[in-house]
Amino acid sequence: MARRRFFVDAILQSRAVLAGEDALHLRRVLRAEIGQRYELSDNRSVYLAEIDALAKDRVSFRILEEIAAPAPPVRLTLLLALIKFDRFEWALEKATELGVDAVLPVTTERSEKGLERAAAKRLDRWRRIVRESSQQARRAHLPEVLPPAALGDVLAGGASYSWFLEEQSDACPILAALPARRQNSDEVRLLVGPEGGFTDVERVRAREAGWTPVSLGSNILRSETAAIAAVAVISSAWLDSGRTAA
Numbered sequence: 001m002a003r004r005r006f007f008v009d010a011i012l013q014s015r016a017v018l019a020g021e022d023a024l025h026l027r028r029v030l031r032a033e034i035g036q037r038y039e040l041s042d043n044r045s046v047y048l049a050e051i052d053a054l055a056k057d058r059v060s061f062r063i064l065e066e067i068a069a070p071a072p073p074v075r076l077t078l079l080l081a082l083i084k085f086d087r088f089e090w091a092l093e094k095a096t097e098l099g100v101d102a103v104l105p106v107t108t109e110r111s112e113k114g115l116e117r118a119a120a121k122r123l124d125r126w127r128r129i130v131r132e133s134s135q136q137a138r139r140a141h142l143p144e145v146l147p148p149a150a151l152g153d154v155l156a157g158g159a160s161y162s163w164f165l166e167e168q169s170d171a172c173p174i175l176a177a178l179p180a181r182r183q184n185s186d187e188v189r190l191l192v193g194p195e196g197g198f199t200d201v202e203r204v205r206a207r208e209a210g211w212t213p214v215s216l217g218s219n220i221l222r223s224e225t226a227a228i229a230a231v232a233v234i235s236s237a238w239l240d241s242g243r244t245a246a
Contacts, residue, residue, distance in 0.1 A: 004030065005039040005046070005138045007131055014063040016040050016049060022135075023059045032059060039067060039138075046140050069140035074238035075187045077102040078231060079154055081194035082115040083223050085122065091224035092126055096133035096143050098231045103130070105148040110196045119148040151202060154191075155209035164191035164198070164206050165226050166213035174214040174233055182241035188234055192227040 006026070008016040018026060018040075026032045032051055040049045040061060046069045049061035078100045080091060092103055103126075107116045126145045134142050163177060179186075191211065198206070207213070216229055 002138060003037065003039050003048075005041060005135055007135060007142060008040050008042055008061075011040070011042045011045075011047065011063060016042070016047075016061045016063065018059045018061070019057060023057050026059050027054065037064070041069075041140055043142050045069065071184050072099055072101065072141075073184050073235060073241070074182070075101045075185075076231065076234055077104060077159070077187070077189045078227060079104045079106050079189060079191040080227050081106050081108045081151075081192060081223060082111045082119055082148060083194055084112070085115075085118075087222070087224045089126065089129055091227045092145070093129055093133045094228045095231050096130045096139070097137045098228070098235050099137075099139070100143050100231060100235075102144040102146060104146040104154060106154055106191070107148060107150045108194050109151075109199045109202060110194045112194075116148050116150075123147060152205065155206055155211065157189075159187040159189045161186065162189045162191075162209075162211045163214045163230075164211045165193065165230060166203070166215055167197055167220060168203075168213070168215075171213040171215035174216060174230060175237075177212060177214045178234075178237050182238050184238065186238065190227075190230055190234065192223055192230070194223055 006018055006022055008018055010016070032054065034051050034054060037048060037050050040047050046067045048064045048067055050064055051059055052062045053060035076099070078095050080088065080103060082088065082105050088105070095103060105119050123145060130143050130145055161179065191206065203213070216226060221229065
């Protein structure tokens, strides 16, 4: 069974401290004891560490050695339209498990009014969600959760591939859009719209900014379902390419 992994704020002089909820979970749920070994990440490298002191809400570790951490197969940013927060947070959790590099909440014409202001107040909560999900998935690095932005402000900017999910018939199937040669230095941006999809004006603006419409098929999917399905396809394609190249 793989060791549990936790994120710490810093590694200083071959030592690290886990505090707060993670420390309480380690003590009360996992029944941590001095001498037990866990993996720690400072969001740069991963280490094997041994517990050498326990307090009420703190667990202290001695670093034993650095552990090799594989590079992510692709740098994938999910730009997800703001939807009802319970569904947005579900997508955020699952996208983290699947290895996204960043998540950017996007306000579109059909986003519910008021969500952008409320979303800005939820950033701390969303960052806790990705931290917990990253630990569960044994990630080496935390995905970035960016402040919400308007669609018009996020269409510009370069990436190896920029795709937006589209239900219209002229969209290319996502599998057909995948490049034949893929490497882990590639940057992919995936834009997913709200319930009801993008407006015609937004579709035109995205195309003019260099985004390619891609499709997951003829079924109409909820935004969070479509986002996770597409992220899984993209992540798996680049992972498979890396294994084939190796």
